[in-house]
Amino acid sequence: MKNIAQMMKQAQEMQSKVEDMQNQLAELEVTGESGAGMVKAVMTGKGQMKALEIEPSLLTPEDVEVLEDLIIAAVNDARNKADERSSEEMRKLTGGLQLPPGFKLPF
8 A cells, every 4th residue: 555655646746746847838938940040939838929030131022922931930940849848858857757658747
């Protein structure tokens, strides 16, 4: 019975740490870029877009399609960076815990 009680305590501690990590990710900001920095997208670690910067020289009618592609690329770059940071933090958090494949935290 001690093992079960200890496992439950560890699970509760892990859940608390996951909640803390999620709060930190909500405050984390990452910047994705495209077009050699001509378009920048800032997102939180939870994927909420906070800002978008566009080089004014791209704001011409003949460059609309290029601008659309650059915005998509910058947002995707920011999202990938946010996902990478989230995964890094989760690996740190679960360092010694062997989770089965596909197991998601929080519980």
